[in-house]
Amino acid sequence: MDTGTHIVMGIALGGFALVDPVVYNDPATAQSVLIAAIVGSQIPDIDTVLKLRNNAVYIRNHRGITHSVPAVILWSILISMTLYFIFPEANLFHLWLWSFIAVALHVFVDIFNAYGTQALRPFSSKWVALGWINTFDPIIFGIHIIGILFWIFGGDPRIIFTVVYMILIGYYLYRFALRKAVIQSIKRLVPDAEKIILNPTIKFFQWRVAVIAENKFYVARVYKRNIVLLDEFNRVPLPDNSMMDIAKKDKNIQAFLSFSPVYRWEIEEEPSHIEVRFIDLRYRSKDHYPFFAIIKMDYNLNVLSSYTGWIYNKDKLRKKLELNTI
Structure with a gap:
């Protein structure tokens, strides 16, 4: 609380x-x-x-x-x-x-x-x-x-x-009864759901939902028993390569992975560097996922900077990465 x-x-x-x-x-x-x-x-x-x-x-x-x-x-x-x-x-x-x-x-x-x-x-x-x-x-x-x-x-x-x-x-x-009813509704919508993570909001009947299914991640919003699917992602395992091995040894990435039970990852290649991002799916807010971890490395896989936390603004993220330069 x-x-x-x-x-x-x-x-x-x-x-x-x-x-x-x-x-x-x-x-x-x-x-x-x-x-x-x-x-x-x-x-x-x-x-x-x-x-x-x-x-x-x-x-x-x-x-x-x-x-x-x-x-x-x-x-x-x-x-x-x-x-x-x-x-x-x-x-x-x-x-x-x-x-x-x-x-x-x-x-x-x-x-x-x-x-x-x-x-x-x-x-x-x-x-x-x-x-x-x-x-x-x-x-x-x-x-x-x-x-x-x-x-x-x-x-x-x-x-x-x-x-x-x-x-x-x-x-x-x-509240327990409400949560149970929401979970039952989601299971009917996603029969192959392996794990359902509910995040109650300040609004009494509204919940944020992240679902781990056999091959997919689903992100939804629930109001009473009305379920709105907001996003759907393929469930792709982390690649077994040197880049990911280096990322997983970083303190910020380790902290994120120790805490987040449901996330997706992505790699973005820029002209001067590579960014590996891990995005928690539990906290979607206004079309944005504010809790994530990111590591920035050069093409020789030297770590340049990393960050984990809640960010709602891309400019602020860039400043954080500059402050966390290795």
Whole structure:
């Protein structure tokens, strides 16, 4: 989820924590738990700072180790011990417990996005991305805001956020049912579909779709059960040659290939150089595929530059390639 949603989720969890009698009856514990819930709802995304280095490092690591099983445990210990020094009268066990719940909830809700997380590390490096919920869902955000406002105006947070969570459970189940219906409709349209990747949008009933079939890639847009096929590409394996071997060793290409489950590739020969492009098919927007990786090399196969990330403008891409010159 986005930062704003994680913040309101943390505040809501801090209010809901008052259902715990120890928290409810101890002001120091209640205050420290509220802070822990807000911090814990944010701290797994500390890896966002990796974007300051470069996109390759960010793509390979964002929502990776900081969202793993050991990290959830370590973050909760770090938060609770730090706050215990500030609030020595707080109940340490309950402070740790709600810190753990806050961090675990952050990771849990992230797996419902199309981006997903490596939440199963170290047991598996597989990306868990269910694709039920958009990264920013206005309904989820709005329900939390309404609950917080009721709390501010004097409502009992134990009742308010119990109701909020019950509504959200129902909402997630409804999104699951919608996703299942969309997948069934796509399977009828593309009977040989091997994998269907849904990317929910901010519009409630609209989905971006990428389909891996036996010999084709299909890109579609779905509104309710109305499916519009937008693009169709032949499914062509990567060539086994020196050019592709060099491309696959580049850090930007490696980062892209480690993250993208469905992409096409193309080679463009210019008078002075060759460009090999890898284009993710999940994020089509206004006739454009903004997430891709590109490597530029001369005709002696010396790498000149490379880049991976989200680009919506060709001029900006050229500037990025110039900045990333080897």
